[in-house]
Amino acid sequence: MVDVDGNVILDMFAQFSSTPVGYNNPTLLQAIEENQSMFVNRPALGNLPPKDWAERLKNSLLSVSPRGLNQVVTMACGSCSNENAFKAMFMAYRRRERGGNNYSLEEMESCLKNEAPGCSDLSILSFYGANHGRTMGSLAATHTKWAHKLDFPTVDWPFADFPKLKYPLEEYVDENRKEEERSLGQVCDLIEKYNKKGRHVVGVAVEPIQAEGGDNYASPEFFRALQRICKQNGCYLLVDEVQTGMGSTGSMWQHETWGLDTPPDAVSFSKKMMTGGFYYSDELRPSEGYRVFNTWMGDPGRVVLLEALIKVVKQEELLRNVTRSGQTLLQGVMSLQNEYPHLLSNARGSGAFLAIDGSSGSFRDTLAVRLRNAGLHTGVCGPRTLRFRPMLIYREKHAFIALDIMRDTVREM
Amino acid sequence: MVDVDGNVILDMFAQFSSTPVGYNNPTLLQAIEENQSMFVNRPALGNLPPKDWAERLKNSLLSVSPRGLNQVVTMACGSCSNENAFKAMFMAYRRRERGGNNYSLEEMESCLKNEAPGCSDLSILSFYGANHGRTMGSLAATHTKWAHKLDFPTVDWPFADFPKLKYPLEEYVDENRKEEERSLGQVCDLIEKYNKKGRHVVGVAVEPIQAEGGDNYASPEFFRALQRICKQNGCYLLVDEVQTGMGSTGSMWQHETWGLDTPPDAVSFSKKMMTGGFYYSDELRPSEGYRVFNTWMGDPGRVVLLEALIKVVKQEELLRNVTRSGQTLLQGVMSLQNEYPHLLSNARGSGAFLAIDGSSGSFRDTLAVRLRNAGLHTGVCGPRTLRFRPMLIYREKHAFIALDIMRDTVREM
Numbered sequence: 001m002v003d004v005d006g007n008v009i010l011d012m013f014a015q016f017s018s019t020p021v022g023y024n025n026p027t028l029l030q031a032i033e034e035n036q037s038m039f040v041n042r043p044a045l046g047n048l049p050p051k052d053w054a055e056r057l058k059n060s061l062l063s064v065s066p067r068g069l070n071q072v073v074t075m076a077c078g079s080c081s082n083e084n085a086f087k088a089m090f091m092a093y094r095r096r097e098r099g100g101n102n103y104s105l106e107e108m109e110s111c112l113k114n115e116a117p118g119c120s121d122l123s124i125l126s127f128y129g130a131n132h133g134r135t136m137g138s139l140a141a142t143h144t145k146w147a148h149k150l151d152f153p154t155v156d157w158p159f160a161d162f163p164k165l166k167y168p169l170e171e172y173v174d175e176n177r178k179e180e181e182r183s184l185g186q187v188c189d190l191i192e193k194y195n196k197k198g199r200h201v202v203g204v205a206v207e208p209i210q211a212e213g214g215d216n217y218a219s220p221e222f223f224r225a226l227q228r229i230c231k232q233n234g235c236y237l238l239v240d241e242v243q244t245g246m247g248s249t250g251s252m253w254q255h256e257t258w259g260l261d262t263p264p265d266a267v268s269f270s271k272k273m274m275t276g277g278f279y280y281s282d283e284l285r286p287s288e289g290y291r292v293f294n295t296w297m298g299d300p301g302r303v304v305l306l307e308a309l310i311k312v313v314k315q316e317e318l319l320r321n322v323t324r325s326g327q328t329l330l331q332g333v334m335s336l337q338n339e340y341p342h343l344l345s346n347a348r349g350s351g352a353f354l355a356i357d358g359s360s361g362s363f364r365d366t367l368a369v370r371l372r373n374a375g376l377h378t379g380v381c382g383p384r385t386l387r388f389r390p391m392l393i394y395r396e397k398h399a400f401i402a403l404d405i406m407r408d409t410v411r412e413m
Numbered sequence: 414m415v416d417v418d419g420n421v422i423l424d425m426f427a428q429f430s431s432t433p434v435g436y437n438n439p440t441l442l443q444a445i446e447e448n449q450s451m452f453v454n455r456p457a458l459g460n461l462p463p464k465d466w467a468e469r470l471k472n473s474l475l476s477v478s479p480r481g482l483n484q485v486v487t488m489a490c491g492s493c494s495n496e497n498a499f500k501a502m503f504m505a506y507r508r509r510e511r512g513g514n515n516y517s518l519e520e521m522e523s524c525l526k527n528e529a530p531g532c533s534d535l536s537i538l539s540f541y542g543a544n545h546g547r548t549m550g551s552l553a554a555t556h557t558k559w560a561h562k563l564d565f566p567t568v569d570w571p572f573a574d575f576p577k578l579k580y581p582l583e584e585y586v587d588e589n590r591k592e593e594e595r596s597l598g599q600v601c602d603l604i605e606k607y608n609k610k611g612r613h614v615v616g617v618a619v620e621p622i623q624a625e626g627g628d629n630y631a632s633p634e635f636f637r638a639l640q641r642i643c644k645q646n647g648c649y650l651l652v653d654e655v656q657t658g659m660g661s662t663g664s665m666w667q668h669e670t671w672g673l674d675t676p677p678d679a680v681s682f683s684k685k686m687m688t689g690g691f692y693y694s695d696e697l698r699p700s701e702g703y704r705v706f707n708t709w710m711g712d713p714g715r716v717v718l719l720e721a722l723i724k725v726v727k728q729e730e731l732l733r734n735v736t737r738s739g740q741t742l743l744q745g746v747m748s749l750q751n752e753y754p755h756l757l758s759n760a761r762g763s764g765a766f767l768a769i770d771g772s773s774g775s776f777r778d779t780l781a782v783r784l785r786n787a788g789l790h791t792g793v794c795g796p797r798t799l800r801f802r803p804m805l806i807y808r809e810k811h812a813f814i815a816l817d818i819m820r821d822t823v824r825e826m
């Protein structure tokens with residue numbers, strides 16, 4: 001990146017983790033050149049999709065579907081992607097309860113007045129430290145910063161603690177397992193409590209790695225157990241891959257590394273996927289039109305860009321690249337942490353999705369500013385975490401540049 | 414429009430009223446050609462806007478600001494535009510109550526748990542038949558169709574009847590005035606009732622013409638009185654111009670025709686404005702960063718298109734054009750209604766924003782399908798209304814084509 005004063009900066013935050021393959025990528029530019037009508041005309045995709053829309057979706061979103069999920073719908077951002085995934089879960093849950101769509105007139109009329117029985121008291125269970133978006137529904141499942149929520153009305157939905165693991169994970173296996181069991185116990189208790197008080201939990205929303213919340217990890221066992229709990233309680237599982245999707249962890253979808261017995265019920269995406277939306281199971285497919293709907297239903301230009309992006313990722317083998325360059329960066333950050341254990345700790349990561357904690361929030365803040373002034377743009381999250389979100393195209397040499405700047409900066413502090 | 418079978422159709426619905434100047438407009442295409450970096454790179458506009466962003470906003474959104482509103486923020490769709498306008502109102506209301514931003518620790522911590530005192534019980538008053546969006550907050554102020562709301566959780570927010578006027582308006586002045594007074598009386602009662610039960614009404618959201626609800630009109634006097642009621646009760650007034658904004662009524666903003674003493678507190682937009690967002694008063698400006706915020710904060714490419722669009726609208730004097738061609742269409746539809754009073758009634762409109770009622774919902778539905786099959790695409794709304802949303806570029810000749818198809822089709826029915 002070059003700032004307004006001409007300073008050249010290595011961007012390891014990538015527009016809140018949303019830029020996949022750098023600025024002005026030639027393949028993406030060519031896709032715009034060749035598909036101008038998809039940028040200048042914005043159809044209401046739910047009603048009047050372009051002639052080749054099915055083909056486009058096959059070449060883009062459906063060519064990278066998570067295993068076992070063959071349904072997809074496009075949206076325009078992470079918030080509406082999650083809100084509409086919630087809606088799909090609410091509808092499927094009630095359809096199951098009713099044994100179909102036999103709505104009463106009372107239900108159809110009362111919902112227009114925001115009243116029961118048409119409006120339900122159903123709830124979505126989330127985790128403390130989660131960030132699923134900024135609109136009222138996605139925000140009700142978000143518990144990150146007061147600035148996101150203060151003074152805004154909301155609904156009574158349950159949330160459990162997300163496990164607070166100790167790093168490096170391989171050194172604290174037993175302690176971490178106990179911590180994860182504590183969190184899962186809360187999930188069970190909350191489902192029971194909310195079901196009892198008539199606010200039935202229809203779904204659990206979870207990020208594979210809590211990003212805004214501080215780059216918090218949990219083990220594959222945790223997520224497998226979470227899915228079992230969902231199944232035992234008739235809840236759906238929504239995996240929010242808005243931040244982890246499209247390869248920065250080294251996999252296209254982080255949840256595919258968990259070894260789940262069956263796919264999750266829904267997977268939401270946005271950011272580096274260029275377009276918002278969510279994949280979902282047949283069971284979550286709305287049985288009527290206009291239920292998961294809005295004017296634009298996404299943006300065809302963004303799907304064109306995704307199609308080009310997938311080509312780049314495959315041709316340049318960027319998932320392998322990200323795994324390698326991420327490892328170099330993580331190793332470097334770890335040895336820096338060993339040199340300065342009073343300042344840095346908990347280096348952790350998956351692929352090039354990396355983070356390290358500062359000794360305090362104010363140290364972390366100062367570090368981020370000094371790094372930027374020295375030419376390295378990073379992000380902050382949680383109370384004292386510095387995060388790296390390198391783009392998929394970064395090579396080992398970019399890791400070395402970042403590490404040199406890091407070392408010089410930390411030495412001066 | 415040309416469909417997949419090669420049928421040529423005159424598009425008078427314009428992608429749910431969101432296409433301003435037709436397909437493949439050359440000036441818009443040129444803007445894409447000249448600004449490819451704004452399409453291929455999508456910055457987090459809230460943090461890293463492009464160098465010339467302020468200039469871009471001045472040349473686009475701020476060059477068509479509603480009178481008296483100099484603040485603007487970009488969003489990506491109508492739903493998040495309204496949700497964030499709600500947030501601005503909640504914050505300003507609480508800031509006024511607190512006399513500043515002196516939050517307690519308890520407030521900052523409880524909001525993360527979806528609890529009081531951090532999460533407020535404040536409410537937004539809307540109207541029956543309103544459509545402000547599909548995400549949970551905007552949907553709580555929406556009361557149009559059960560398909561939008563059934564089975565989804567919501568909040569207890571008040572809504573009043575929107576006046577049900579008789580057309581033509583000039584023939585039913587007294588009756589309509591009484592009907593509007595009835596609606597305004599409900600607004601006063603509801604504000605009092607909700608304030609008493611601790612769910613204080615901080616704002617009133619209203620569309621200048623209820624579109625999805627059935628193209629329902631109210632008089633300038635109604636809106637002036639509504640603003641007075643808001644001021645008396647310390648509520649803000651949000652005018653939702655997502656459907657009416659950008660000229661299709663013959664004015665850039667429909668609320669500017671009301672003769673308000675002072676501007677409304679906020680005006681939301683999307684659709685034909687190409688980008689979402691809202692204008693707002695100084696009082697509604699958040700006093701901290703990251704409060705009205707999300708990853709992308711809109712899309713710079715959409716603002717580039719708006720800049721080009723405004724050029725086209727001014728150069729081709731499209732507001733004048735729309736007024737003239739809209740009048741021709743309305744007169745034609747009215748004389749058709751006089752010929753077939755048992756089938757058609759209540760022809761009404763403002764500029765080229767026009768509607769007519771069918772004798773029943775099923776007649777209207779059949780009419781819309783037959784019109785489309787005969788080469789005229791229109792929209793439906795409310796229980797039995799057919800709506801026309803011609804683009805700004807349509808001339809009188811397009812009105813004549815539409816009227817010929819209408820006449821032939823109705824004759825056969």
Ligand code: FES
Nearest residue numbers: 076077080490493
């Ligand atoms: S809520 Fe997602 S784009 Fe508006």
